[in-house]
Amino acid sequence: MWKLIADIIAKNNQQPFEDAQHTMLSSGGENRLAYKFFNQHQAYFVKLAPKHKLDQLTAEVDCLAHLREINRELIPKVIGIDVTLDKSFLVLPWLDFTQPSDDNWYQLGIALAKLHKNSSNGQFGWDQDNFIGDTLQPNQWSSNWSTFFAEKRISWQLQLLSEKSVNFGDIDYLSQVCHDLLCHHKVSPSLVHGDLWHGNVGFVDGQPLMFDPACYFADREVDIAMTELFGSFPDAFYQGYQQTLPLDEGFEQRKHLYNLYHVLNHANMFGGIYIKQAQALLQRIIAQHENL
Helix, strand or coil: CHHHHHHHHHHHHCCCCCCCEEEEEEECCCCCEEEEEECCCCEEEEEEEEHHHHHHHHHHHHHHHHHHHHCCCCCCCCCEEEECCCEEEEEEECCCCCCCCHHHHHHHHHHHHHHHCCCCCCCEECCCCEEECCEEECCCCECCHHHHHHHHHHHHHHHHHHCCCCCCCCHHHHHHHHHHHHCCCCCCCEEECCCCCHHHEEEECCEEEECCCCCEEECCHHHHHHHCCCCCCCHHHHHHHHHHCCCCCCHHHHHHHHHHHHHHHHHHHHCCHHHHHHHHHHHHHHHHHHCC
């Protein structure tokens, strides 16, 4: 397999990639392995997964390609993707991250705002389903944001949880709650990263980078909301964003609903404390609905 990966790198660079070695960086079990693959002159990041997970890697490549068309400096280039008899893999450049300054975070905020200015002719969704973590993310197009988010994000996650005997109440009712909270929010579709937290951004010599996307056309606030979910980004990031593309009134209320999607997804993937967190967040959102 490593010979195949080396050949892909060599073809991409139009020069040999020889005498390479690999080091495991992290393991998410058999479904997710990460390696550094390097020689004296070059280094690459390799994601390794079972062969049947190729669709996840392919979806990631699709998202990266769309984002890179808009900002080549913000998004890493895909070196290659392929399969062996029992494995699938994705090859990306190796990134030597450096400590960012406030100005670097400010520039990331500006870059995200410019990304969000890309629209989709009034439709929410994506041209194919993709993945949020290991969970399928349905993206069938819809002209109505509140319907799309209630059905394709919240109801979908609740249904997956119910199949694991985790129930938070009547799914149709909870979907209606979500719809009601969003139906008066006038929003245009924006291209979003879709999984924007600290672990999916980095900086190399001051240049901001984003990776591991789960793109679709959505309310741009879903990205900003998620940056606050697992520990907020520095203030400079929000200053750069707001000065380029100010958030609409009511974001502070909507962000809890938007982050419910990611908490439910974590409950689906990991269970445990995330189930309790989802329950508490749902109760908060239901209380919001009762106060309409």
